[in-house]
Amino acid sequence: MVKLGRTIKLRLYPDTNQAEQFLAMRQEYQRVANIVSQWIFDHEFQLSWLKINHQLYKKLRQESSLNSQMVQSVFRTVVARYKTVQELMKQHPYRYKNEEKKWVQVPRNLDWLVKPIQFRRPQADLVRQSNYSFVDKMRQISITTLGKRTKLAFTDKGFEKYFTGDWKLGTAKLVHNRGKWFLHIGITKEVSDFDAKDNPTVVGIDRGLRFLVTAFDSKGKTLFFDGQKILLRRKGFLEIRRQLQSKGTKSAKKKLKRLAQRENRWMTDVNHWLAKTLVAVYGSHTLFVLEDLTNVTFNTDDLPKSLRNSHRSWAFFQLESFLTYKAQAIQSAVVKVNPAFTSQRCPKCGLVEKTNRHHETHEYWCTQCQYRCNDDRLGAMNIEMLGQDWLNGVKHPKIKKLTTAG
Numbered sequence: 001m002v003k004l005g006r007t008i009k010l011r012l013y014p015d016t017n018q019a020e021q022f023l024a025m026r027q028e029y030q031r032v033a034n035i036v037s038q039w040i041f042d043h044e045f046q047l048s049w050l051k052i053n054h055q056l057y058k059k060l061r062q063e064s065s066l067n068s069q070m071v072q073s074v075f076r077t078v079v080a081r082y083k084t085v086q087e088l089m090k091q092h093p094y095r096y097k098n099e100e101k102k103w104v105q106v107p108r109n110l111d112w113l114v115k116p117i118q119f120r121r122p123q124a125d126l127v128r129q130s131n132y133s134f135v136d137k138m139r140q141i142s143i144t145t146l147g148k149r150t151k152l153a154f155t156d157k158g159f160e161k162y163f164t165g166d167w168k169l170g171t172a173k174l175v176h177n178r179g180k181w182f183l184h185i186g187i188t189k190e191v192s193d194f195d196a197k198d199n200p201t202v203v204g205i206d207r208g209l210r211f212l213v214t215a216f217d218s219k220g221k222t223l224f225f226d227g228q229k230i231l232l233r234r235k236g237f238l239e240i241r242r243q244l245q246s247k248g249t250k251s252a253k254k255k256l257k258r259l260a261q262r263e264n265r266w267m268t269d270v271n272h273w274l275a276k277t278l279v280a281v282y283g284s285h286t287l288f289v290l291e292d293l294t295n296v297t298f299n300t301d302d303l304p305k306s307l308r309n310s311h312r313s314w315a316f317f318q319l320e321s322f323l324t325y326k327a328q329a330i331q332s333a334v335v336k337v338n339p340a341f342t343s344q345r346c347p348k349c350g351l352v353e354k355t356n357r358h359h360e361t362h363e364y365w366c367t368q369c370q371y372r373c374n375d376d377r378l379g380a381m382n383i384e385m386l387g388q389d390w391l392n393g394v395k396h397p398k399i400k401k402l403t404t405a406g
């Protein structure tokens with residue numbers, strides 16, 4: 001079994017009075033968080049939840065209107081933040097040059113903090129049933145704020161499906177963003193794992209630009225997802241970016257930033273759509289095979305000069321993570337294989353030969369067995385084959401280039 005986690009976001013519609021209560025609760029939560037933070041700072045960074053609870057719980061319950069779950073939630077929030085900071089300090093030791101002009105590293109721990117961590121906008125954890133619950137046949141939500149229970153309307157646009165299924169609702173956070181209130185609820189569901197013995201469909205996925213994705217499955221079918229529109233749109237973005245860069249003014253810089261955000265959002269949408277489509281087309285019990293692009297310098301031969309930038313890798317990794325996430329929910333899985341020679345191997349006779357690939361005509365033509373094929377499709381075929389290897393127990397499948405022994 002694998003546990004899936006998601007966050008659903010409900011828009012809340014509090015009246016003026018309720019909004020004031022929310023703000024008051026947040027303020028109190030923040031005040032108590034800073035008290036706890038001060039205590040941790042004064043007590044040699046004691047991060048044991050038990051000890052903090054023992055020392056502070058009673059006192060805080062007496063002087064604060066936060067209920068029991070809220071006080072404990074403050075402890076969790078504050079301890080978690082200190083642990084994050086502790087981890088960050090460990091990862092970034094203090095470095096300086098000594099008299100011999102050599103770099104010296106000094107490991108850091110929380111003792112290096114000169115003042116307690118300040119909590120400016122902590123988000124209150126709301127425990128289901130005791131702090132929030134659905135009432136009136138799920139038409140309203142009831143939230144406890146500083147001792148009072150209050151009912152209000154909400155919308156679940158886009159998240160409706162999670163209410164009908166077997167998702168378990170967990171702890172929620174009350175979020176205030178640009179004058180609007182939201183309730184973010186963590187939800188979980190247990191589903192069965194992908195089972196390699198289930199005779200899965202294997203789908204090799206080649207990612208590129210001309211075709212955003214080329215997919216080849218174990219039944220021999222190929223799917224092409226056109227990348228031309230995306231290429232054009234990217235070129236458009238690039239052109240505007242170049243114009244703005246040449247201006248160099250303050251307002252141009254602002255516009256550049258906005259443009260980058262828009263481009264990222266748009267690419268994220270494309271990736272969501274791609275992952276969704278792939279999962280819908282192949283369904284349950286599918287092994288999606290992708291090239292492992294970690295530590296690979298991108299071979300940018302295939303790209304027009306104007307598009308050789310780091311954007312591409314970012315988008316590729318995002319697609320991978322979206323697909324993994326969506327596949328998991330339907331007993332499918334993603335496996336990554338070594339990308340070496342996937343565009344050079346003949347799927348019929350196994351010969352690995354770089355010059356068999358003709359970039360201009362997008363064709364692969366095997367000099368040994370005369371097999372001919374579109375080069376994007378060829379990549380997907382080889383990736384699919386590596387997926388089969390993985391199913392057959394090869395841990396790190398890869399194509400080996402055999403030197404011809406004559």
Ligand SMILES: [Zn+2]
Pocket residue numbers: 346347348349350351366367368369370371
């Ligand atoms: Zn061949």
